[in-house]
Amino acid sequence: xxxxxxxxxxxxxxxxxxxxxxxxxxxxxxxxxxxxxxxxxxxxxxxxxxxxxxxxxxxxxxxxxxxxxxxxxxxxxxxxxxxxxxxxxxxxxxxxxxxxxxxxxxxxxxxxxxxxxxxxxxxxxxxxxxxxxxxxxxxxxxxxxxxxxxxxxxxxxxxxxxxxxxxxxxxxxxxxxxxxxxxxxxxxxxxxxxxxxxxxxxxxxxxxxxxxxxxxxxxxxxxxxxxxxxxxxxxxxxxxxxxxxxxxxxxxxxxxxxxxxxxxxxxxxxxxxxxxxxxxxxxxxxxxxxxxxxxxxxxxxxxxxxxxxxxxxxxxxxxxxxxxxxxxxxxxxxxxxxxxxxxxxxxxxxxxxxxxxxxxxxx
Numbered sequence: 001x002x003x004x005x006x007x008x009x010x011x012x013x014x015x016x017x018x019x020x021x022x023x024x025x026x027x028x029x030x031x032x033x034x035x036x037x038x039x040x041x042x043x044x045x046x047x048x049x050x051x052x053x054x055x056x057x058x059x060x061x062x063x064x065x066x067x068x069x070x071x072x073x074x075x076x077x078x079x080x081x082x083x084x085x086x087x088x089x090x091x092x093x094x095x096x097x098x099x100x101x102x103x104x105x106x107x108x109x110x111x112x113x114x115x116x117x118x119x120x121x122x123x124x125x126x127x128x129x130x131x132x133x134x135x136x137x138x139x140x141x142x143x144x145x146x147x148x149x150x151x152x153x154x155x156x157x158x159x160x161x162x163x164x165x166x167x168x169x170x171x172x173x174x175x176x177x178x179x180x181x182x183x184x185x186x187x188x189x190x191x192x193x194x195x196x197x198x199x200x201x202x203x204x205x206x207x208x209x210x211x212x213x214x215x216x217x218x219x220x221x222x223x224x225x226x227x228x229x230x231x232x233x234x235x236x237x238x239x240x241x242x243x244x245x246x247x248x249x250x251x252x253x254x255x256x257x258x259x260x261x262x263x264x265x266x267x268x269x270x271x272x273x274x275x276x277x278x279x280x281x282x283x284x285x286x287x288x289x290x291x292x293x294x295x296x297x298x299x300x301x302x303x304x305x306x307x308x309x310x311x312x313x314x315x316x317x318x319x320x321x322x323x324x325x326x327x328x329x330x331x332x333x334x335x336x337x338x339x340x341x342x343x344x345x346x347x348x349x350x351x352x353x354x355x356x357x358x359x360x361x362x363x
Contacts, residue, residue, distance in 0.1 A: 034194025088290020152194030252306035319357035
């Protein structure tokens with residue numbers, strides 16, 4: 001890893017610069033045009049491994065390696081990639097690291113919201129230049145997508161389904177013809193080799209705008225599933241919490257695996273509506289209770305333990321974040337949470353501290 005920086009969060013290509021350099025140094029396989037490394041090296045960067053030069057590559061994605069291989073292979077063709085999954089399945093994380101490994105630049109990104117305009121995807125205008133000289137190349141404000149087309153790099157579009165439908169469809173000519181028309185100048189931008197788009201989307205949240213059939217056909221969709229097992233999810237949470245804790249310089253001890261496992265168990269049981277032993281059915285809250293939220297709960301608990309405790313993460317430090325992540329609807333979710341506390345948490349050996357702390361938060 002690179003030296004500690006004063007910024008709160010570095011871009012992937014900065015934070016993992018040492019790993020990228022080590023991979024490039026040993027990578028002798030064929031690279032697609034303008035790629036910084038071969039598809040094999042990109043996959044190794046995401047999945048982790050030991051290199052012949054002694055360098056260790058940390059795993060950025062913990063899960064089925066075939067998912068990453070399919071995503072990388074897609075980007076080596078002229079097909080755009082759509083990473084689809086429920087909230088918290090590391091879609092944005094994978095998107096950023098793919099762009100960092102392939103282009104050495106993960107910053108060409110459009111964030112989709114209900115207010116995202118077509119200019120954010122295509123191009124805008126510098127109105128001072130426009131008024132002074134009229135429509136011209138100098139007056140154009142290129143979007144991240146236009147810049148990626150001109151330089152043969154990867155552009156990222158986050159939360160594609162949150163954009164209005166007409167904005168989504170402005171991508172169709174870019175993806176099918178690899179051209180961005182500039183009607184005002186009777187001109188166009190042709191994509192350089194190496195250009196592609198990675199989009200992320202989920203269909204669980206409110207405010208989703210369904211993709212048109214025409215746009216869907218221009219993406220190869222790869223579904224990022226939730227962690228298959230509790231052990232896999234615990235490993236993900238442990239790895240990400242350690243990384244975030246270092247970045248935030250939290251003066252707390254590394255959280256015990258048992259505390260992480262408790263949070264992961266709670267979230268998995270409430271997501272699935274049944275206890276891990278399959279004996280007790282549970283009400284399912286409206287919250288997503290994703291792996292990303294489990295990471296947030298543990299990080300929040302570390303902060304409480306560091307600044308208002310003895311630096312050791314305990315159930316009392318986890319309770320407030322856990323209840324806040326689960327109880328989104330003050331009526332329905334509160335009932336589900338209280339029932340879970342009384343029928344499961346209270347009766348579980350070694351969980352009495354978590355039960356009391358959660359009850360205190362909900363009192």
